Amino acid sequence: FVLRADGSSKFARGHQWGYFPSVSAGWVLTEEPFMASTHNWLSFLKLRASWGQNGNQSIPGYQYLSTISFTNIDYTFGKDKSVITNGAYPDILANPNITWEKSEQTDLGFDSRFFSGKLGLTFDYYIKRTRDWLVQAPILDTAGTNAPYINGGDVRNSGIELALSWNDQIGDFSYGANLNFAYNKNKVTRIANTEGIIHGEANVLSNGTDEVYRAQVGYPIGYFYGYKTAGIFQTQDEIDHYTEAKLSGARPGDVIWVDANHDGIIDLNDRCMIGDPHPDCTLGFSINMGWRGFDVSTTMNGAFGNQIMRSYRSFADYPKNNFTSDILDRWHGAGTSTRWPRLTSGTSTNWQFVSDLYVENGDFLRMQNLTVGYDFKQLFKKLPFEQLRLYFSANNLFTITGYSGMDPEVGYGGAAAWASGIDLGFYPSPRVYMVGVNVKF
Numbered sequence: 498f499v500l501r502a503d504g505s506s507k508f509a510r511g512h513q514w515g516y517f518p519s520v521s522a523g524w525v526l527t528e529e530p531f532m533a534s535t536h537n538w539l540s541f542l543k544l545r546a547s548w549g550q551n552g553n554q555s556i557p558g559y560q561y562l563s564t565i566s567f568t569n570i571d572y573t574f575g576k577d578k579s580v581i582t583n584g585a586y587p588d589i590l591a592n593p594n595i596t597w598e599k600s601e602q603t604d605l606g607f608d609s610r611f612f613s614g615k616l617g618l619t620f621d622y623y624i625k626r627t628r629d630w631l632v633q634a635p636i637l638d639t640a641g642t643n644a645p646y647i648n649g650g651d652v653r654n655s656g657i658e659l660a661l662s663w664n665d666q667i668g669d670f671s672y673g674a675n676l677n678f679a680y681n682k683n684k685v686t687r688i689a690n691t692e693g694i695i696h697g698e699a700n701v702l703s704n705g706t707d708e709v710y711r712a713q714v715g716y717p718i719g720y721f722y723g724y725k726t727a728g729i730f731q732t733q734d735e736i737d738h739y740t741e742a743k744l745s746g747a748r749p750g751d752v753i754w755v756d757a758n759h760d761g762i763i764d765l766n767d768r769c770m771i772g773d774p775h776p777d778c779t780l781g782f783s784i785n786m787g788w789r790g791f792d793v794s795t796t797m798n799g800a801f802g803n804q805i806m807r808s809y810r811s812f813a814d815y816p817k818n819n820f821t822s823d824i825l826d827r828w829h830g831a832g833t834s835t836r837w838p839r840l841t842s843g844t845s846t847n848w849q850f851v852s853d854l855y856v857e858n859g860d861f862l863r864m865q866n867l868t869v870g871y872d873f874k875q876l877f878k879k880l881p882f883e884q885l886r887l888y889f890s891a892n893n894l895f896t897i898t899g900y901s902g903m904d905p906e907v908g909y910g911g912a913a914a915w916a917s918g919i920d921l922g923f924y925p926s927p928r929v930y931m932v933g934v935n936v937k938f
Contacts, residue, residue: 505554508596509561515597519549541610553598556631556646563591563642590636592645598631606658617662625654626686632712632915634695649695650688652718656681670788677781683717697722698912701919702808702851705844709806709851710774710916719916721772721806723851724763725755729838731831744846750828750839752847752854772856774918777802790875792868792888799862800905806855806919807902823901859918861898861905867891870935884937892929 501517526532526542566588574580606621629648636644657680664673688695697710697719710719730736730751736743742756742763757767778801785794828834836854838847870888874880898905904925909916 499549503552503554503597505597507554507556507558507560509593512561512594512596515552515554515599517550517552517599519547521545521547521549539609539611540614541608543608545604545606545608547602547604549602551600551602553600553631556595560589560595560646561591561593563587564589587642589643589645590640592647595631595646595648596629598627598629598648600625600627602626615663615665617660617664619658619660621658623654623656623658627652627654632695633913634690648689650712650714651686653684653686654681670786672786673784675781675783678778679780680778681775682777683775685712685714685716685718688712688714697916701911702855703849706849707768707851709808709855709919710913712915716770717773717775719774719913719918720770721774721804721856721918723768723771723853723855725757725767725769725771726852726854727753727755728835729753729828731828731835748839749831752838752850752852754850754852768851771853772804772806772918774803774805774859774916776800776859790872792870792872795867796865797863798865799860801860803859803918804856805859805900805902805905805907807857807900808855808919808921857901858899859905859907861896861900863896863906864894865892867894882936882938884935886935888933888935890931890933892931893926894928 498520504514524544565585567585570584572582572584602625604623609618628651630650632649633646634649659678661676693714695712697708699708701709711722712718730749736747742761744763754763757769781798783796827837828839868890870886872886902920907920909919
């Protein structure tokens with residue numbers, strides 16, 4: 498049992514201290530007499546259980562005060578406005594009640610080894626509840642200043658983690674393989690306002706576009722929010738005979754918008770969840786082999802079940818920009834495209850509505866590293882070295898993915914740390930080749 502007490506000057510008096518207990522227990526079953534009959538195949542088995550709390554204070558200082566800024570707040574006096582006087586203004590609204598964010602996690606699992614330790618298996622099931630989430634929630638512009646951080650709500654994560662390994666040697670040949678698998682589900686369970694929503698940034702796709710992500714009770718944190726689409730109008734006859742809701746003035750080549758709330762009109766109320774940036778599962782895989790001085794190793798990683806908002810593909814801002822090659826697949830006559838709408842010389846709802854046109858499957862499997870080496874000490878026994886190994890290594894050798902962007906491993910560099918999966922055109926992971934020598938004396 499451990500009890501930790503932390504104090505932080507980032508919070509006001511009365512809220513500075515946080516107390517975080519934790520407890521864990523384990524039982525090595527293979528040390529019990531009743532397990533003796535399994536020792537010929539079960540080398541080790543331990544059951545584990547733990548519960549604990551952690552605290553988070555990762556926010557800028559003085560959120561409990563209305564700090565003063567002197568930046569870009571000058572004022573001019575005089576007939577010719579030649580007298581410049583420095584000014585000041587409240588930089589944020591004060592939040593004197595802000596306090597520690599707490600994460601509470603329960604974990605149940607086991608560690609095991611089989612066949613004289615050759616096979617290893619580890620399993621964990623966890624539930625993590627984050628309470629009093631520290632977040633900078635947006636406020637109305639009428640406040641005249643910036644929003645403070647608040648204890649904005651609660652978030653729940655639950656899932657499993659599995660690790661499987663095998664190591665063996667046959668004569669001079671040794672080999673090993675490791676597989677790590679994780680499955681996680683994320684959901685916001687409380688937002689500390691009457692709406693139950695913390696809104697994300699606008700103008701992410703382009704100027705004038707609505708928010709693309711938000712935090713909302715009952716949904717994954719930072720889920721993508723916008724309109725669903727059902728293809729492209731191909732002909733005027735199709736528009737004339739279309740019985741579902743549509744925008745007035747629709748033309749061939751325009752997007753068919755989905756009436757998500759079935760009220761007969763297309764408006765802001767039809768926006769809904771159009772993607773989840775969080776993968777359902779992630780995995781890692783590695784293999785290593787050795788034979789008479791030669792060694793080969795490789796690692797792979799992947800993620801599955803998430804979506805990516807490819808925002809840099811937006812054409813909405815300036816129609817005369819240098820488009821991506823996607824524009825070659827645009828609609829330019831009946832039957833030419835069922836996904837990308839017609840090109841226009843001005844702004845259009847086709848491109849300015851935040852929609853699933855920008856959302857793609859983010860599944861990928863990547864060979865992260867491949868290394869091949871040889872220790873010349875095995876060939877030249879009289880060398881005055883303990884090891885003389887020459888190796889070749891390649892990083893990011895290939896990626897298997899259906900994502901059309903530059904790199905499926907994207908985060909988000911915007912204002913909200915809790916947003917993810919938004920591709921702003923980040924520089925992709927480089928492919929690196931290396932040749933090196935390891936020398937041990």
